[in-house]
Amino acid sequence: MGIKLLKGWRPFAVLLLLFIVWEISVKTAGVPEWLLPAPIHIGSEAYAGWAGFSPHLVSTVKLAMLGFFIGSSIGLLTAIVLHLLPTIREAIYPLLILSQNIPIIVLAPLLVIWFGFGLLPKLIVITLVCFFPITVAALDGFKQTAPELKHYMIMAGATRGQLFWKLELPYSLPSVFSGLKISATYSVMGAVISEWLGAKEGIGVYMTLASSSFRTDRVFVAIFAIMLLSLLFFAVIMLAERRLVRWTNERSEKQ
Amino acid sequence: MSHLQITKLSKQFSGNVVLREFDLTIEEGEFVSILGPSGTGKSTIFHLIGGILAPDNGSIQLMGKEINGKRGFISYMPQTPSLLPWKNILQNVLLGQELHGKKDPERAMDMLKKAGLEAYEKAFPNELSGGMKQRAAFIRALLSPQSMICLDEPFSALDELTRLEMQKWLLSIWEEYRRTVLFITHNIEEALFLSDRIIVLSEKPAKVKAEFNVPYLRPRNESLLLTDDFLKWKRKIHYALTGGPNE
Numbered sequence: 001m002g003i004k005l006l007k008g009w010r011p012f013a014v015l016l017l018l019f020i021v022w023e024i025s026v027k028t029a030g031v032p033e034w035l036l037p038a039p040i041h042i043g044s045e046a047y048a049g050w051a052g053f054s055p056h057l058v059s060t061v062k063l064a065m066l067g068f069f070i071g072s073s074i075g076l077l078t079a080i081v082l083h084l085l086p087t088i089r090e091a092i093y094p095l096l097i098l099s100q101n102i103p104i105i106v107l108a109p110l111l112v113i114w115f116g117f118g119l120l121p122k123l124i125v126i127t128l129v130c131f132f133p134i135t136v137a138a139l140d141g142f143k144q145t146a147p148e149l150k151h152y153m154i155m156a157g158a159t160r161g162q163l164f165w166k167l168e169l170p171y172s173l174p175s176v177f178s179g180l181k182i183s184a185t186y187s188v189m190g191a192v193i194s195e196w197l198g199a200k201e202g203i204g205v206y207m208t209l210a211s212s213s214f215r216t217d218r219v220f221v222a223i224f225a226i227m228l229l230s231l232l233f234f235a236v237i238m239l240a241e242r243r244l245v246r247w248t249n250e251r252s253e254k255q
Numbered sequence: 256m257s258h259l260q261i262t263k264l265s266k267q268f269s270g271n272v273v274l275r276e277f278d279l280t281i282e283e284g285e286f287v288s289i290l291g292p293s294g295t296g297k298s299t300i301f302h303l304i305g306g307i308l309a310p311d312n313g314s315i316q317l318m319g320k321e322i323n324g325k326r327g328f329i330s331y332m333p334q335t336p337s338l339l340p341w342k343n344i345l346q347n348v349l350l351g352q353e354l355h356g357k358k359d360p361e362r363a364m365d366m367l368k369k370a371g372l373e374a375y376e377k378a379f380p381n382e383l384s385g386g387m388k389q390r391a392a393f394i395r396a397l398l399s400p401q402s403m404i405c406l407d408e409p410f411s412a413l414d415e416l417t418r419l420e421m422q423k424w425l426l427s428i429w430e431e432y433r434r435t436v437l438f439i440t441h442n443i444e445e446a447l448f449l450s451d452r453i454i455v456l457s458e459k460p461a462k463v464k465a466e467f468n469v470p471y472l473r474p475r476n477e478s479l480l481l482t483d484d485f486l487k488w489k490r491k492i493h494y495a496l497t498g499g500p501n502e
């Protein structure tokens with residue numbers, strides 16, 4: 001435990017070092033603030049502008065959580081349907097991969113044309129970036145179910161449904177959670193991009209306003225906020241995993 | 256009526272004839288071992304009885320009812336314990352019942368106690384030793400609602416000492432409950448020590464090469480293993496299996 005905690009500090013040390021180098025080089029080279037603000041300056045802007053920024057932050061968090069929830073539900077559902085219906089899987093799976101090649105930045109304006117400026121196009125964007133990692137991870141998880149466990153269940157007379165709910169789904173949980181972790185971080189990015197489509201508030205809106213008025217310090221505040229949010233989402237999923245999954249695939253039956 | 260009656264059972268895998276007109280009858284409450292070299296089709300017989308394979312020909316009747324290609328009629332214990340890693344031992348031994356309706360945790364606790372696992376009811380499989388896991392797997396098979404138990408080399412992955420312990424334990428439990436058991440092994444001593452009847456299979460296609468009624472009375476104990484008579488029987492079966500001098 002102690003060692004783990006110590007190791008956890010290493011990234012922070014590197015980060016701190018990076019900030020120091022950044023601060024010193026900006027100060028010594030005399031880089032203008034609108035080009036690249038120093039970390040301390042960004043920090044003080046974050047503190048001073050908190051009242052103006054926090055509503056944007058809250059709005060993005062809500063959007064990202066809603067989108068993540070919908071996206072991961074759709075992702076898991078897709079995986080279950082594709083797993084239980086192999087013929088459909090063969091037909092649909094390549095299309096799913098293709099769906100990931102659609103550049104969101106290009107698609108987003110189209111979504112606005114089709115669905116207007118409401119919540120729907122935003123949720124579609126987040127869902128598009130969120131569902132895929134979960135679908136892939138869950139499908140892999142279902143497929144990797146230990147053959148000897150499957151053999152036992154089938155010999156013991158389990159029906160297709162029992163095989164899925166009592167074996168394949170619980171067995172895939174560690175995989176599903178790795179998918180969820182990726183999606184959770186994507187969802188923040190997805191939410192910010194979707195806010196660029198046009199929204200009243202959100203980190204995306206704040207960012208656009210800041211960059212169009214050359215408030216580079218605020219752009220950086222937004223960037224750091226996005227990073228922190230992603231980390232936070234990741235951590236929440238990890239905690240949920242710890243509570244729900246008390247075993248891992250490696251630890252399963254190997255004698 | 257026999258508990259299990261297999262008549263003229265044939266099975267081939269794309270030209271590889273594994274079983275040809277295989278016959279086997281087991282009476283209620285009998286402990287029958289199938290002994291044969293590796294790859295002769297012992298597990299295939301189980302897969303046919305368990306219904307995960309359909310025979311090419313012949314019939315499998317359980318209590319006079321044909322069960323060809325039908326699943327869920329036998330309780331099964333595989334070579335690896337195959338306990339679900341996210342269920343504790345109590346939940347695991349109840350799995351066979353869970354698949355077919357009602358659970359009986361009190362009876363399960365009772366049996367765990369007899370297996371010396373009462374302290375582990377809440378433990379997860381990864382916290383148990385190999386022998387303990389196999390005991391749990393056997394209790395799961397005993398608790399399953401089906402009347403016939405099929406065990407496929409359940410102890411072959413265990414070391415010699417644990418294996419003997421497990422055989423003694425299985426014998427004591429079985430002598431108490433007297434369920435019909437079909438037991439696959441390639442260990443002659445194990446078959447002799449445990450069963451009422453031993454079926455020796457020939458190599459491909461698997462046919463009944465010899466059949467022995469084991470004369471030892473029950474309850475049996477470990478000292479039996481060292482008697483001259485036991486060694487004589489062991490030799491006899493060994494020759495039947497390998498086609499030695501007596502044949």
Ligand SMILES: Nc1ncnc2c1ncn2[C@@H]1O[C@H](COP(=O)(O)OP(=O)(O)OP(=O)(O)O)[C@@H](O)[C@H]1O
Pocket residue numbers: 268271273291292293294295296297298299300441
């Ligand atoms: N599903 C299958 N498809 C093709 N061939 C199979 C299949 N199952 C078994 N066989 C073949 O049938 C033969 C008998 O296999 P089986 O597993 O029944 O042997 P076994 O007597 O149980 O051997 P062991 O003692 O090593 O467990 C082998 O030659 C094997 O290759």
Ligand SMILES: [Mg+2]
Pocket residue numbers: 297298299407
């Ligand atoms: Mg086998």
